[in-house]
Amino acid sequence: MQKTTLEQWRMFKAVVDEGGFNQAAGKIHKSTSSIHHAVNKLEDSLGVKLLVVEGRKTSITDIGKVLLRRAHYLLDEVSRIEAVADSLSLGVETELRIAVDGAFPQCIIFQALEKVSALYPQVNVDIIDTVLSGTNELIMDSKADIGLSPIPMKNGLNEELCLINFVGVAHKNHPLNLLGRSVSKEDLKSYRQIIVRDSASQNKTDAGWLGAEQRWTVSHLRASIELIEQNLGYAWLPSHSVSDSLTNGTLKHLALNEGSKRSVSFYLNYLDKDRIGPAAREFMGELRLLTLDMPTSDTH
Template sequence: MQKTTLEQWRMFKAVVDAGGFNQASSVVHKSQSSIHHAVTNLEAALGVKLFEVSGRKVMLTEAGQLLLRRGKYLLEEVSRIEDIADSLSEGVESELRIAVDGAFPQKVVFKALEKVSGIFPQVNIDIVDTVLSGTNELILEGMVDLGLSAFTMNDSLNDEICRIEFVAVAHKDHPLHQYKRELTYEDLKSYRQIIVRDSAIQTNRDSGWLGAEQRWKVGSLRASLDLIAQGMGFAWLPLPLVADLLDDGTLKLLRLVKGGKRSSNFYLNFKDQDKLGPAAREFIGELRFLTLEISDFSG
């Protein structure tokens, strides 16, 4: 038989989060005495001291620090179970929120979502454009249900979905194409490089070669492509995005000795598969099917 209750663990965590019993009282809207009673009973049931008083401050004991970590996990699991129950009771989700890295071929995503909408026309679709770490940050914050990213996530599900090739390109009339030999990174340094800003706020990262003396940062791959197509610089861009402009001659590949092409795996990421509704599951299945035949987006 269990010696503790979820309410006792919630009050324990509330005191830690708020910084004291009085502060916790205002947050959870319970009397200070009831919170103190719950924590005292928890300590008695566990047989350990969770807090010690230092002046006017309430400090966690060493045992309290250890049990806090376990308690947080317990409360998170309960919250997840309740969310899953809500999902099951409600049936089909009312909205499907998907974060998509700008380097992933949008036409594949749109085609998969068209299939989903045909089966679940009542589900609203919310697509969020991201760059680099942006997808995973939105998943961690619970802002989207799932996402497509070039980066895996810790303690989450990362389903490798495809491989995408990035190529170094510039407008056909760019001076870099006037060299009568293969280019080196040293040659690139004197010309403007267009790079895309990470859309994540908490975890910001750069990607690829960033050695040019002049760099312009933009907020999306589409903006980067527009600048490149106007002869404003060079960049490494995903092959699916630039394929048409390469075919019609607007853009040309940079003839680099090395590094002109690079590839990156892309992943379908989500935190908890059990919390995904029928529409999300249908999207995942359709996306896997569509990328099965095109597992490598390269030339």
Template sequence: MNLKATLEQWRMFKAVVEAGGFNQAAEQVHKSQSSIHHAVQKLESALGLTLFFNEGRRVTLTEAGELMYRRACYLLDEAHKVESVANSLKSGVETYLRIAVDIIFPPEMLYKALNKVSQDYPLLRIELMETVLNGANTLLKEGEVDLGISPFPLNSGFSEDLCEIDFIAVAHPSHPLHALNRVLTLEDLKGHRQIVVRDSSTERKAESGWLGADQRWTVSHVRTSIDIIRQGLGFAWLPLAIIRNELETGVLKPLPLEQGGLRKALLFLCFADGDRLGPAARAFLGELRYQTMSLPSVESIAE
């Protein structure tokens, strides 16, 4: 079937919508105002639709224009993806890999996976972005990263279960909660300072594991939370794999909670389009899956 409109006409239409007028669009796409106007006129003629109302120097979308704009954005985005896939195929191995990783993922496993990929692809440049909660998926949606490890599945894209992270409620051995020398309830915790981690996403803000304690310190990284708790200044649910050394050496001590002392969070491996991933990215995914097979458990720590 022959298409009535070209990608360039759709691109000019989109530019006019987003710039608010033909003159403004001409400045942004570096074309003459007459050429943009002509492209949109041909588009309207081919479709048999009126896409704009003229309001002085500005234009407003008609109802049909609003629908066409949404579809045009999708069409142009897909066209860019097709070209990106072609570029990846042409170049063979990618030279740049951008990864967003939630801070609860065990860093040792991440470093091993990154090192293995760097050994196999020595010219690969890697950019690592540490995120919290919705942060990784926001970066994926904005096209800022190629891969993400996130506590949430990606709504538009690919997500697979990667691993389950155990969180354990802990405090310094000298913390007043340990001095109670009895089984604790969640109500006992509410009278003490809880350390929580802030969502790094710009879209939605949440806080990791907040109990609703009367006192709360909010930080941006799990390492900061660990440092504060090591000083005896609060309690928190922390990733077991990250505080394994502190537990083994007695710097941190699990709180004897009646229930809720252990929490679990599923991490997802996310990416927007698998066809755009090159061999280095795929090698990283495989190594990541291999590394997570040896995650520590509560039982292994107890032993």
């Protein structure tokens, strides 16, 4: 059986934090005598001296300092448990799982989640990286609550959020950028194309032009960008993800006579609005606001 109570530890902490019994009484709205009684009983139960009172000055002992550090963890955990209970009583979910296609601007996701976490700090967030059909597959398999995808769901709810530009790019020294003329699709066929693999396990989808005779396939957008920056191929990539490399001259737009740029709609996908909790609704609302500020034909 436990020798002490949480209330005793709270009162002991209050005395230390406020610098005395009278000050603690005013802070936590308890009588001075009840706080004295609680701390004395705590000391008796533990068999140690926690506080020393000299006149009007109350000091914590060395043993008291050690035990107070431990008590902080205990009281903080109790506060977290109580906050979780409050959230659950209000119907707030304990976890928010978001599947995000790699082509969607990560900064938008992070800004929206920062606002959500400020309101619902006890909600754990799981961000899952996906490509093409992978987002919707996770939603259908109940492994994600919300998805950001360029592909609308057949059996769910889809809300178009924004358009994202994909641009044909290669290293500044790539042969396609040294032709001195417009690049044709026949030119493209002779060089290596870098593409990103659909992350779905079934019903995979191809997207964009795939006419090159040689292709390297990677699992993540970042790998594709790195290969392009190392002059190992060309690709169509989200303009926001290569804007810095284009600005500093590492990459160049392919001078295609057609198809150098394409705009892709991105959707906010989910299965059933009745299964979406308050934190998820807040996240969706923040996404709508943030994407309103984005140009309709680009993302930066």
